[in-house]
Each structure stands twice: as structure tokens, then as C-alpha cells.
Amino acid sequence: DRGSVQNLPKSYDVEYLMPVSLGTPAQQLNLDLDTGSSDFWVFSTLLKESMINGQTLYDPNTSTTSDKMEGYTWKITYGDESYSSGDVYIDTVTIGDLTVSTQAVEAAKVVSEEFTADSDNDGLVGLGFGIINTVQPYKQKTFFEKAMPGLDSPVFTADLKAGAPGRYNFGYIDDDAYLGNITYVPVDSSDGFWRWVSPGFQVGSTGSFNSTRIHGIADTGTTLLLLPDGVCEAFYSQIASAEYEPSQGGYTFECDDSTVPDFYFGTDNGQMIRIPGSYMSYSKTDTSSQRCFGGMQSDSGVGFTIWGDVALKAAFVVFDQGNEQLGWAEK
Numbered sequence: 101d102r103g104s105v106q107n108l109p110k111s112y113d114v115e116y117l118m119p120v121s122l123g124t125p126a127q128q129l130n131l132d133l134d135t136g137s138s139d140f141w142v143f144s145t146l147l148k149e150s151m152i153n154g155q156t157l158y159d160p161n162t163s164t165t166s167d168k169m170e171g172y173t174w175k176i177t178y179g180d181e182s183y184s185s186g187d188v189y190i191d192t193v194t195i196g197d198l199t200v201s202t203q204a205v206e207a208a209k210v211v212s213e214e215f216t217a218d219s220d221n222d223g224l225v226g227l228g229f230g231i232i233n234t235v236q237p238y239k240q241k242t243f244f245e246k247a248m249p250g251l252d253s254p255v256f257t258a259d260l261k262a263g264a265p266g267r268y269n270f271g272y273i274d275d276d277a278y279l280g281n282i283t284y285v286p287v288d289s290s291d292g293f294w295r296w297v298s299p300g301f302q303v304g305s306t307g308s309f310n311s312t313r314i315h316g317i318a319d320t321g322t323t324l325l326l327l328p329d330g331v332c333e334a335f336y337s338q339i340a341s342a343e344y345e346p347s348q349g350g351y352t353f354e355c356d357d358s359t360v361p362d363f364y365f366g367t368d369n370g371q372m373i374r375i376p377g378s379y380m381s382y383s384k385t386d387t388s389s390q391r392c393f394g395g396m397q398s399d400s401g402v403g404f405t406i407w408g409d410v411a412l413k414a415a416f417v418v419f420d421q422g423n424e425q426l427g428w429a430e431k
């Protein structure tokens with residue numbers, strides 16, 4: 101079996117949403133696929149009105165295939181301190197023609213103000229590893245873990261694009277979606293993340309390769325590229341107008357600065373992925389100024405590197421759960 105679904109970036113590629121069908125008759129919601137968490141949760145009719153702001157709600161009571169998991173609850177907090185919690189139902193879920201008939205659907209009863217404010221986002225599909233699922237008393241499998249046994253191949257792929265629709269595929273690798281070869285690196289899933297080690301980085305096409313092992317996770321749900329301070333300093337030192345502005349929350353530079361270099365990160369045996377300099381001007385810091393917030397920022401607040409959308413949208417990425425490895429290819 102296999103599936104394929106288009107993903108759509110929101111403005112500034114802050115997050116990528118995909119259509120998902122839940123229940124019978126099908127209820128279609130737009131969800132955020134997040135490889136950095138492992139809960140499948142949705143805005144639902146269990147929410148108070150004050151927490152809803154245009155989102156599409158999953159209504160378990162009108163689905164003829166839903167069953168409430170009595171006594172089961174969930175509560176999750178994300179990297180930006182946003183959170184949600186609620187009850188759990190079993191129902192059928194279809195993503196890109198791939199159906200899981202008994203998915204644990206976590207129906208929100210409470211969401212934080214950040215989720216309420218994000219009116220396009222109807223919930224998250226966590227495709228990290230199930231050991232970090234938050235459902236109590238017994239954790240539940242991710243959509244991919246439920247689908248995996250029936251798939252042609254135990255993989256899903258992420259093809260995120262800058263300011264354009266991309267695609268998530270399940271169960272197969274589309275050889276027309278990338279250039280050259282896919283380089284695989286081992287994944288340590290013990291903390292539930294897609295954690296891998298990059299051998300180093302290079303700033304600019306003429307820069308030297310810096311061999312320094314960078315431990316981090318591939319996280320489709322994080323917008324930016326969060327890297328060790330030394331790497332950020334090496335990159336921003338090459339940009340004439342770059343400043344570290346704690347008041348703005350990190351590195352900024354003039355949006356029209358023509359000295360912004362490309363950034364390359366190593367995967368394995370000499371392969372590097374090139375992130376175009378244009379991906380590094382994330383957003384205007386405020387309406388008046390012509391300064392942009394950098395797409396690369398320090399990971400010091402997190403404790404490990406996060407290869408978020410700024411990096412992932414430069415590559416074709418294979419999340420190979422069957423073999424616990426990540427595949428990287430140029431595109």
C-alpha cells in the first residue's frame with residue numbers, strides 16, 4: 101500500500117499543512133505533519149467556543165466509525181511552550197489515499213492561545229516515534245506506525261518547497277522527486293526524535309568544510325534552522341549587515357543584503373546539502389525596518405540542533421522508520 105498528499109506552506113513557510121480525512125462520513129481537516137512529536141491531535145467539538153477561531157472541528161459524535169477510548173487522555177507541550185490536551189477516540193483516518201482504520205485520534209478539549217490564533221491549523225499529525233506519544237494510561241501509535249506493516253516500503257518522504265506546494269509520500273520513494281543519489285545516515289530514535297549526526301558544514305561555495313559533528317533532529321514542525329552558536333557565528337560573520345539583536349530574538353540582517361551566502365551541511369561520505377542564501381531571510385523584523393530575521397538561529401535554548409523547514413525545504417528527505425535511518429538528497 102502507499103499514499104501521497106500535497107502539502108501547502110503558510111506565509112513565510114512558517115508551517116506546512118496537508119488535507120486529512122477523519123471519520124465516516126469523511127471530515128476533512130488541514131493538519132501540520134510534525135516529525136518532532138508523536139501525537140495525532142485535532143481541533144474538536146469538545147473545545148470551548150473561546151478557544152476556536154475559524155478552525156475546522158472534528159466531531160466524533162457524527163462519525164459512525166468513532167469509538168471513545170473511555171478513561172484515556174492526552175496533554176502535550178511544544179517547543180514554543182504552546183500546548184493542547186483532551187480525550188481520545190479511535191476512528192478511521194485517510195491521508196493521501198492511505199487509510200488507517202483504527203487510528204487513535206486525540207480530540208482537543210483545551211488548546212493554548214497560539215493554536216487558537218493559528219486559524220488555518222486544525223491540528224497536528226506527529227510522525228516522531230511512538231515512545232513519546234502522550235496518551236495515558238497507555239501511549240498510542242503514530243499514523244505511520246499503524247500504516248507501516250501494510251506499506252510497500254517502511255518509509256515516508258518529505259518534499260517541502262520554498263513558497264510552493266510540496267508533497268509527503270508514504271510507503272515508497274518517488275525517484276523523479278530528487279537529483280543524484282540519496283545518502284542515508286543512521287537515526288537514534290531512543291528519545292523519540294529523528295536524531296542524526298551531521299559531519300560538518302560549509303559557509304559559501306568557496307568556504308572550507310568545517311568538520312564538526314552536529315547532533316540534531318529532523319523536525320518538519322519547526323520553522324527555522326537552529327544550530328550551535330559557533331556555526332551561526334561562522335555564517336553570520338560573512339554577512340555585512342548581520343547583527344545579533346537579542347531584542348529581536350536573534351540574528352537579523354538587511355533584507356536586501358547581497359552578501360548572504362549559501363549554507364551547506366554534511367550528511368555522509370562527502371555529500372552536502374546546499375541551503376540557498378535566499379532561504380535565510382526569514383521575515384521582516386517589523387513593518388518599518390528593512391531588516392530580516394535570519395532563518396538560521398542559535399540552538400542554545402534547545403540543547404540540540406533542529407533541522408527545521410529552512411533546511412528540510414532544501415532537500416528530499418526519506419524518513420525510513422523500518423531501518424531507522426534518514427535519507428538526504430538534493431532536488
Ligand SMILES: O[C@H]1CN[C@@H](c2nc(-c3ccc(C(F)(F)F)cc3)no2)C1
Nearest residue numbers: 134136137178179182214215218321322
Ligand atoms: O515541539 C517541537 C516539535 N516540533 C516543533 C513543532 N512546533 C509545532 C507548533 C505548531 C503550531 C503552533 C501554534 F499553532 F503556533 F500554536 C505551535 C507549535 N509543531 O511542531 C517543535
